[in-house]
Amino acid sequence: MMKPKIVFLLLACLVTALLVSGCVQQKAALRIATTTSLYDTGLLEEIERAYEEKTGTDLLITSQGSGKAIELARRGDVDLLLIHSPPEETAFMSAEDGLYHRCFAYNYFLLLGPPEDPADIKNLTAIGAFARLHQLGRSGNPDVRFVSRGDLSGTHHAEIRIWRSAGFNYTSDVQGSGRWYIETGKGMGESLQVANEKDAYILADTGTYLAFRSKLRLVPVIASDEELLNRYSAIVINPGRHQGTNDEDAKEFVNWLLSEEGKEILTSFGGDAYGAPLFTPLEEGICESEPFSCTCSLIP
Amino acid sequence: MNEIVEGFIEAIRLIVTLDPEVLEITVRSLVISLIATVLSAAVSIPLGSLLYLREFPGKGAVIGVIQTLYSLPTVIAGLFIFLLLSNAGPFGFLRLLFTPAGMVIAQTVLILPITTGLTIAALSGIGREVRDTLLSLGATEYQSILAILGEARFAICSALLLGFGRAISEVGAAMIVGGNIRGQTRILTTAISLETSIGNFSLSIALGIILLLLALGVNLSLALLGRWHH
Structure with a gap:
C-alpha cells in the first residue's frame, strides 16, 4: 500500500501549493474576462507583456467566449470585461453591472x-x-x-x-x-x-x-x-454591485489602453504575424458619432 | 496529415529545448492532477473500505450512485465547483476561482467517484473469507482491513491511476474553474484547447504527446515503486 510517509509528503506539498497560490493573489492583480476573438489573435498577450512590465500589475486574462465572459462579469468574478457585442454592452450597463464603458478599437x-x-x-x-x-x-x-x-x-x-x-x-x-x-x-x-x-x-x-x-x-x-463593423469595448465592473472587484486597477488599465502608448500597440499589432494591422484604435471626436456611437475618452 | 508529423517533430523540439512555457504548463498539469489524485485517495480508500465492510440499509443505492457518477461530465463537475467558488457563490470569499487550488478541488470531485467505486471493487475481489480467517486468527478489525488493503494494492493502484488519467486529461472542469490564465492556471489540456481554436494544430498535437509521455512517466514511477517495495 501507499506509505503513510509519502501521503504525508504529498499533503504537505498541497498545503504549500495552496499557500503559494494564496500569496500570488496578494499582489496587485487585475482579472479580465475577454471574448475569444480578441485573445486568439495574440493581441492580449502582447498587451499583457507591455502592461505588466510598465506597472507591475498582474493581468489575469481568461478567454472563454462572449457568453461566458459576460456571465463571469455579471457574477463579479472578474474586474474588467473586454467585449464586442454592442447590444449586450448596453444591457450590461443599464443593469448597473458596469461602472465605466469605453470603446477602444474596431475592425x-x-x-x-x-x-x-x-x-x-x-x-x-x-x-x-x-x-x-x-x-x-x-x-x-x-x-x-x-x-x-x-x-x-x-x-x-x-x-x-x-x-x-x-x-x-x-x-x-x-x-x-x-x-x-x-x-x-x-x-x-x-x-x-x-x-x-x-x-x-x-x-x-x-x-x-x-x-x-x-x-x-x-x-x-x-x-x-x-x-x-466590429467594435471592441472595455467595461469596468461596478464594485458597488459586486463586492471585492478591483475597479481602481481596472480603470488604470483602461486609461492606459486609451492612451497614446496603448493605441501604439493596437496600431502596430498584427503587422509581423498577419501582414496587416488587425485593429484600428478609436479616437476621440470620431467614436462619439455614427456608426460607433460610444465613449472613448479617459475615465476621470 | 502533415500536422501529425509536424506535431511529433514539434513535441521533440519542445522537449529537447525545455521550452520554459511548455515546461511550466506541464509541471502545473502534473502537480494539480497528482494532488487531486492523492486527495481523492485519502478520501476514497478509507471511505471505500468503510462502504465495503459495513452493512447498512441503502448500501446498494449508495454504491449505485457512486457508479453512476463515473459518468459525471467534466464540464458539469466544473460548473458545479465554479458556482460554489464564484464571487456570487457561497465560497466566493475564499477567492479560489481561477487558482490552481480551485482546479485541484474540481478534479478531486471529478475523480472521487471512480477511485471510491473501484476501491470497493478491488476489496470485493479479495473476498470475505480472507477477512474472516484473519479475524479468527486473532487480528483486530483495523489489522484485518490493512491486510486486505495490502492484498488489494494492485487493483487500488490501478483505480488511482485511472483517476489520475481522468484528472490530467480532462479539459472541461479545468477551463471553467481555472480559466486557462497564462502563467497561473494554464495546463496542458486547456493549452491544447486554445491552440486548436487558434489553428496551431501541430502545437496541439505536440502538447498531447507531452501529456501522454507524462502519463507514461507516472505509470512507470508507480511500477518502480511497487517493485522497490517488494
Missing part, C-alpha cells in the same frame, strides 16, 4: 465564401448579400450554405443583427429554415473549419480568419461594409 467582420462565389454576392452590400443567401438557400439551391456560430457570441450577435437589418425575423425566418443554415455552436476557429469543409458562407472576425487563412479554401467575399 470589420468578413463575409467569407467559396472562391467561385456560387451565390454571386461579391458586388452586393452585406445586407443585400444576406438577403440573397437566404433566398437561394431557402429555395433549395444545393451550392448555397451558410455556417453560423450559433453560440450567442459577439460574432453571432453581429450576424443576427444583419439578418434583422435585411428584414428577417431571425428565430422564425432564418434558424431552422432549412439544411442550408448550419449552426455549429462552436468557436470561430472550429466554425471556420466546418464552413471550409462544407464550402459554405460564414461571417468571421478578421483576426481568426487571418490566423486560419493558410488552412482555408474560403476567401473574403465582402469586407469593410459599414454593417460589418
Whole structure:
C-alpha cells in the first residue's frame, strides 16, 4: 500500500501549493474576462507583456467566449470585461453591472465564401448579400450554405443583427429554415473549419480568419461594409454591485489602453504575424458619432 | 496529415529545448492532477473500505450512485465547483476561482467517484473469507482491513491511476474553474484547447504527446515503486 510517509509528503506539498497560490493573489492583480476573438489573435498577450512590465500589475486574462465572459462579469468574478457585442454592452450597463464603458478599437467582420462565389454576392452590400443567401438557400439551391456560430457570441450577435437589418425575423425566418443554415455552436476557429469543409458562407472576425487563412479554401467575399463593423469595448465592473472587484486597477488599465502608448500597440499589432494591422484604435471626436456611437475618452 | 508529423517533430523540439512555457504548463498539469489524485485517495480508500465492510440499509443505492457518477461530465463537475467558488457563490470569499487550488478541488470531485467505486471493487475481489480467517486468527478489525488493503494494492493502484488519467486529461472542469490564465492556471489540456481554436494544430498535437509521455512517466514511477517495495 501507499506509505503513510509519502501521503504525508504529498499533503504537505498541497498545503504549500495552496499557500503559494494564496500569496500570488496578494499582489496587485487585475482579472479580465475577454471574448475569444480578441485573445486568439495574440493581441492580449502582447498587451499583457507591455502592461505588466510598465506597472507591475498582474493581468489575469481568461478567454472563454462572449457568453461566458459576460456571465463571469455579471457574477463579479472578474474586474474588467473586454467585449464586442454592442447590444449586450448596453444591457450590461443599464443593469448597473458596469461602472465605466469605453470603446477602444474596431475592425470589420468578413463575409467569407467559396472562391467561385456560387451565390454571386461579391458586388452586393452585406445586407443585400444576406438577403440573397437566404433566398437561394431557402429555395433549395444545393451550392448555397451558410455556417453560423450559433453560440450567442459577439460574432453571432453581429450576424443576427444583419439578418434583422435585411428584414428577417431571425428565430422564425432564418434558424431552422432549412439544411442550408448550419449552426455549429462552436468557436470561430472550429466554425471556420466546418464552413471550409462544407464550402459554405460564414461571417468571421478578421483576426481568426487571418490566423486560419493558410488552412482555408474560403476567401473574403465582402469586407469593410459599414454593417460589418466590429467594435471592441472595455467595461469596468461596478464594485458597488459586486463586492471585492478591483475597479481602481481596472480603470488604470483602461486609461492606459486609451492612451497614446496603448493605441501604439493596437496600431502596430498584427503587422509581423498577419501582414496587416488587425485593429484600428478609436479616437476621440470620431467614436462619439455614427456608426460607433460610444465613449472613448479617459475615465476621470 | 502533415500536422501529425509536424506535431511529433514539434513535441521533440519542445522537449529537447525545455521550452520554459511548455515546461511550466506541464509541471502545473502534473502537480494539480497528482494532488487531486492523492486527495481523492485519502478520501476514497478509507471511505471505500468503510462502504465495503459495513452493512447498512441503502448500501446498494449508495454504491449505485457512486457508479453512476463515473459518468459525471467534466464540464458539469466544473460548473458545479465554479458556482460554489464564484464571487456570487457561497465560497466566493475564499477567492479560489481561477487558482490552481480551485482546479485541484474540481478534479478531486471529478475523480472521487471512480477511485471510491473501484476501491470497493478491488476489496470485493479479495473476498470475505480472507477477512474472516484473519479475524479468527486473532487480528483486530483495523489489522484485518490493512491486510486486505495490502492484498488489494494492485487493483487500488490501478483505480488511482485511472483517476489520475481522468484528472490530467480532462479539459472541461479545468477551463471553467481555472480559466486557462497564462502563467497561473494554464495546463496542458486547456493549452491544447486554445491552440486548436487558434489553428496551431501541430502545437496541439505536440502538447498531447507531452501529456501522454507524462502519463507514461507516472505509470512507470508507480511500477518502480511497487517493485522497490517488494
